[in-house]
Amino acid sequence: MKRIALAVATTAVALMSVNGLAYAQTKGGIIDVATIGEPPTLDPMASTADLVGIVTQHMFETLYTFDAKWGATPLLAAALPTISDDGMTVTIPLRTGIKFHDDSVMTAADVVASLERWTKIATRGKQAGEVITGITATDDATVTITLSKPYAPLLALLSLNNAAAIIIPAANAAQDPLTSFIGTGPYKLQERVPDQYIQLVRFDGYQSLGGEIDGYGGARNQYLDEIRFVPVPDPNTRIGAAMAGQYDYVDQLPVESFQQITDGATEPVVLAPFGWPVFVMNTKEGLNSNILVRKAIQAALAPEDMMLAAFGSEDFFKIDAAWYPDSFNWHSETGTEAYKPLGDTEAAKALLAEAGYDGSPLRILTSRQYEFHYKMALVAQAYLEAAGFKVQMDVVEWATLTTNRADPALWDIYITHSPFLPEPSLMGIMSDTSPGWWATDAKHAAVEAFNAESDPAKRVELFVDVQKVIYEEVPAFKVGNFNALAAQNPALDGVTPAPWPYFWNAYLSE
Template sequence: MKKMALLAATSVIAFLSVNAAQAQTKGGVIDVATIGEPPTLDPMASTADLVGIITQHIFETLYTFDAKWGATPLLAAGLPAISEDGKTYTIPLRTGIKFHDGSVMTAADVVASLERWTRIATRGKQAGEVITGITATDDATVTITLSKPYAPLVALLSLNNAAAIVIPAANAAQDPLESFIGTGPYKLQERVPDQYIQLVRFDDYQSLGGEPNGYGGARNQYLDEIRFVPVPDPSTRIGVAVSGQYDYVDQLPVESFEQVSGGATEPVVLAPFGWPVFMMNTKEGLNADVRVRKAIQAALAPEDMMLAAFGSPDFFSVEAAWYPESFVWHSNEGTDAYKPTGDTEAAKALLAEAGYDGTPLRILTSRQYEFHYKMALVAQAYLEAAGFKVQMDVVEWATLTKNRADPALWDIYITHSPFLPEPSLMGLMSDTSPGWWATDAKHAAVEAFNAESDPARRAQLFVDVQKVIYDEVPGYKVGNFNALAAQSPDLDGVTPAPWPYFWNAYVTAQ
């Protein structure tokens, strides 16, 4: 009988324990099927999950997330010492850590890396708005000073996309990054575009001690090699999952669960995984007008969109709150504008008020995430019923991540995210993230939320953030969904997680 690995939510998404019944053996090569070719291997330069999934094996950050989604040290030797006024973070560093080129990491590398992060990464720019200085106190200590208290800082330093990776200081001036040298358990051996990205064990890697703990704790290098292979067509991914051609297949359409269950691999379900979202271009074009965005919000019918995308209510829920009930951030306040079946007449009235002239509404999407495309088709029908002329721009995912950076090319782009442990990690919380939402109302709500350190008070303040999101519509959350992957029965030690990782993984049949 096939085993289902289920990732369930408690107060936050929790990790399953690794099955330790099998003897952990060293050696072996695994092939991982991904949704496509990553647009870059520079995790600072992209918020794409695919980039983070691959590059987290190559590069590391000062902190990462443990099994309960708390920040835990990775390249740092401990959590930061925070001054009484909340504006100075003193970070101790682990010593003797080697880069893939054999050089030893020092505070100078960390300073140069964090300065690059604040310069080019969307989340780094977000933090950079309050960072006044990054200095090396000594070779093993870095001090970050802020203009005001900023509660999300450590979470921002922990995330694996738009990531605050540590690289050699000599490489930190590169933009784009040309030398992919990190401290991670695996190093880049070869990249053949559209064929594979080959990572091999870094023999001088220094793992943390103890047991694995989410993304933190011990990172054991049992595998000799990991190959990430782009398989952009969803039907092909289903086929290779059923046949067992790959050791792990990511991002399968959830309606293929029964089909995968009857094949050579085992289904892996993450429930709930996250939310799909229609991001609005608030900078220029049609959606620079909040009345048009409100018309879109009124027109869309999330119930039909989610049903088309995921097939069965077993794999989704129609919910307006940005976080489900299992999260401390959950609230239904301010969500009245979310109509499960849409409100075409209200949308028509808003569109007339905006003086809509028939300019095409451009929806940028991809079929590599098939559920994005299916939602787009349903959205198109409802938007056209409300009076919009809709232009569908369907591209490869790598092209989408490139095009969304240009506000002249789109009005809506479709993406998704796992439920993030810290709301300030959400892309729309950053003024510089594609969508470019930056208003006085947003700043008032977000800055109050970010300045508060008390967890209970922060949960209350997030309600105000959610209200502004629904009032100004920088993005439209469609609902909550589960995710499906597939894993070979000969691959063990993989902890189901939103961004799958393969340190601690090993093969049981070689």
């Protein structure tokens, strides 16, 4: 009988907590993990791509991470930070005796150098860097961050695994791009053969936290000898490989293949709801620097048809204008009137005429490695053309897309997706420097008020104003909510279903 692993993303339970397993864990073995492609980099500071975070979270660690309820929990830090009464001094105690993969010992100097690099290189680091006035080593085991004003998202930003505040040796922090991939994680890089595999092996000097497994937090046990990440860009190839049991874990399968996976040699892993697909607008230059053009796109798109084409069955998606589903305390319907499930072609035509559209191609940057992105793009193209746009589809490899989206001259819309993030300020559009480059007075007023407030209930109220500005200025178009599907070898145990799958604590049963 097949097991179906299901993780429900709510404010109460977002990751499945494993407090004890019913059978003994075995040490040893190698697993092969099929991913959607080749990561563009192994520097998690330099990319917000989920694929980069999935691989590199095994190699590098942050000061904090997320527990099973999406609360921040210590990882390389010894405890949650102490915050001054005025909210502008954040003191972080560090775990001692932590070794890097080169056997050097982590000190506060490494943490300071790493965080300074993060504020210069990572989009989320730059976001935090706008309010960080200093990062200093109080002593070898304490780091102090000073702020220009209270900043509630800082702890979540320090916890995330993409555009991540990883801690690396101070000597390597000057590297850009990173060429020495030395972290503190449970596995270290052994070999990378581009387009073939990334081989990680157990780091024998790793010092796990004690206690129970708790989401991404708690104990990180190194049962496996090796983890090999293998790029399999074609979704149909991933389906066939999952059915045949060719890999121990296959990530990002088209949800319509659920029954095929159920009948095959591996087990389906479903996360419901997983996240949202989003069309990001280039507000910096080109067609979408005109807000009326963005509003025309918002009016033209038909999310119901887009999601149906992408996911096939309403069992795997929901039409939802709110940026967070009703299972999250961030949920609100305020400001969502412009979201029309079947679009409004006539309104789009009127807005396009008002914008003075000259017939220039609207360039949509997408990839077929996430097949649902491409299917949504095809439906979007039809509705946009019906509204009067000339549409140019630029279909590239995912690694190329993550490179090209950094150049505002190359695209007008790019398609991506995200899990529902525990802190709204982790969303890419909240950063002025994230591709899309949304930076307006209205945004800044709403986001800065939200970020400065520490009271959780008041922050929920203030996020309503952020969502209103998103709909008024259209830096992005959230299409809906969707579930995600992966496949797992029945002999692979100890894997917690999660948005970014991880394989410490995993083992092969006898």
